[in-house]
Amino acid sequence: MHLSELTHPNQLHGLSIAQLSQIAAQIRDKHLETVAATGGHLGPGLGVVELTLALYQTLDLDKDRVVWDVGHQAYPHKMLTGRYNNFHTLRQKGGIAGYLNRRESPFDHFGAGHASTSISAALGMAIARDLKGEKFKVVAIIGDGALTGGMALEAINHAGHLPHTNLMVVLNDNEMSISPNVGAIPRYLNKIRLSPQVQFIADNLEEQFKHIPFLGENLTPEMQRIKEGMKRLAVPKVGAVFEELGFTYVGPVDGHNLQELITTFQHAHTIPGPVLVHVVTVKGKGYAIAEKDQVGYHAQNPFDLVTGKAKPSSKPKPPSYSKVFGETLTKLAENDPRIVGITAAMATGTGLDILQKRVPNQYIDVGIAEQHAVTMAAGMATQGMRPVAAIYSTFLQRAYDQIVHDVCIQNLPVFFCMDRAGIVGADGPTHQGMYDIAYLRCLPNMVLMAPKDEAELQRMIVTGINYTDGPIALRYPRGNGYGVA
């Protein structure tokens, strides 16, 4: 069977491993060919080809529900759900969207463009199912990067308290969000990956928990339970945290071994209550150039498949707003130790990678955690620092109460720099920077500014750094300036 003949994912049922491997190769070819031509997300999708095939062989997608976190890892899903023949229109006007979209396909059960929402949505579906007395499986697939977002942890915390609500969470663990992950949870996952399967949790478990600052305090009563619960001795060290949060932990599984994946999913479907299946994948799998440069190939402009090099544009372009922002802030930071640039897992996108290289002590990546980024900035502001929260317009929406409650009400001088403000293009509705003027303008104490070009952007960055009477926000568009220096 060729991928182009697949119009319904249930056609995968009963296919042999050899047939699935062929389809996996066809997905990769189409994926690479399309993204090379149109641009789009590359690494995330290539990493989950086998995961998707194996999972869908164990599900009935006419009944069962699947929620893909972020959605940009769902290109294989799109190709398996009747969109192969249109896939070349990816991210183009009128074509296939770059993210999941309930209006695009009945198999896109929940849309997403921002990270960390999948477990909450899936849990909602599972609770609804049980209230309505229906029977079907609900699966959330979430990357380890998205697990650094607080909302995912909130959902895990809730699901763990519902032992009778069947829910599967597949952790797609590729050690990356867009940039390498930061913080204790990824470090813990890393440790998990390296542990031998049968290593027992008896030793220094308390130490393990202490390494997870967000969870540490709440787990103290749980610690007692562990010591009593001998059954957990059979669980590899790996899953200890998830098990203690109420999930049954399964894994880690090789995310590119179809047979192992299918067996594991089949087994996991039989386990009642919340289950976490830990799948280890390689971002960009099957395209050596992307495997090697996982940051660069997370998402791509059109490129040459053989060399992996971006197709040169016909004429030299003026510098992008992001680059002017990164350069300007870095220059200011070099002369002012109070300036700290803060990003939520978007070092390259925001231009803060320039600051990271040249003034690493004044650069912070908090992970996909905009809420934390903003309140942390507020805390720094109370100590006389000049925190600069460089967060896209669309992502700053995620930290609204932090802006109201922690920054504006206390009138703290936090400088918000919102890239991608306005119409963003191929990423579509989830990423449009459309609302920031409206949602910030109504807040007391907030100052709002926007430059006409990149030269004025530079002056506004200086303005924002100098302004210490309260919060100030700067919006600027995606893309290149006008060449005015």
Place this chain on the structure above:
Amino acid sequence: MEEGWEPLEIGKGELLRAGEDVLLVAYGSMVYPAMQVAEILKEHGLSAAVINARFAKPLDTALIFPLAKQIGRVVTLEEGCLMGGFGSAVLEALQEADILVPVLRLGVPDVLVEHATPEESKADLGLTPPQMAKTIMQKFGVAQPTVVTGS
């Protein structure tokens, strides 16, 4: 960029172009398009003043109010949602100051903007300079040609 390190005064915009028939008040990425709109309007015999607002809050009412009163027709331009946006800020300020002149707000209406190139989306939303010039002429009942060309 070795120059241009002077901070701006908070809440101060700039008048980029003087004009008598219509006042364009633009924010951020819509300032250059507003200048193009002014050029197109000129070709059709309309003289447009253009303000680069720089600040949506606080608004430079000292700059905007006298020109709005004197010219009597105001257009706001922004790349963002119209509801609660920059144009709303200008409207609210004018209303509170009892400057009751007609105002046309250009920006993104209450719809989702699907994936496309930014240029395609702007064309769909009527936000290219020729489209905006045409809308302005329609709004203010100025004799309009059948075809409006870009500059």
